Amino acid sequence: MSQKTNEYSTDDDVGVLVKEKPPALQKPRLYQVVLLNDDYTPMEFVVELIEKFFSKTRETATRIMLMIHNEGKGVCGIYTQDIAETKAAMVNKYSMQHQHPLLCEAEPCDED
Numbered sequence: 616m617s618q619k620t621n622e623y624s625t626d627d628d629v630g631v632l633v634k635e636k637p638p639a640l641q642k643p644r645l646y647q648v649v650l651l652n653d654d655y656t657p658m659e660f661v662v663e664l665i666e667k668f669f670s671k672t673r674e675t676a677t678r679i680m681l682m683i684h685n686e687g688k689g690v691c692g693i694y695t696q697d698i699a700e701t702k703a704a705m706v707n708k709y710s711m712q713h714q715h716p717l718l719c720e721a722e723p724c725d726e727d
């Protein structure tokens with residue numbers, strides 16, 4: 616009698632493919648963590664925050680901060696949903712603790 620040993624084979628079908636492999640896993644949707652401009656948070660605080668939470672050099676952090684200051688918002692990093700939302704929450708908590716109105720959001724990246 617044929618005994619099923621797992622989903623893809625039985626004892627007596629050695630070497631015979633009885634079921635096709637499942638399709639390859641889909642890539643998870645990515646999220647960008649953005650900082651919003653405001654009129655009150657000091658530039659130096661924003662630069663240090665970008666260095667601290669997004670592991671950027673001072674040069675890159677300064678470029679991102681100036682981009683936000685001039686354009687209204689800017690991307691600090693791209694992650695999976697859980698990490699992006701956790702980072703945004705940590706940044707908002709840190710800004711509040713330092714009494715700055717700086718806002719951070721996680722938003723889905725455009726799909727390609």
Ligand code: TYC
Nearest residue numbers: 650651652653656658683684
């Ligand atoms: N606009 C702020 C200022 O002139 C600086 C700033 C930059 C604030 C980026 C927030 O996400 C921000 N002090």
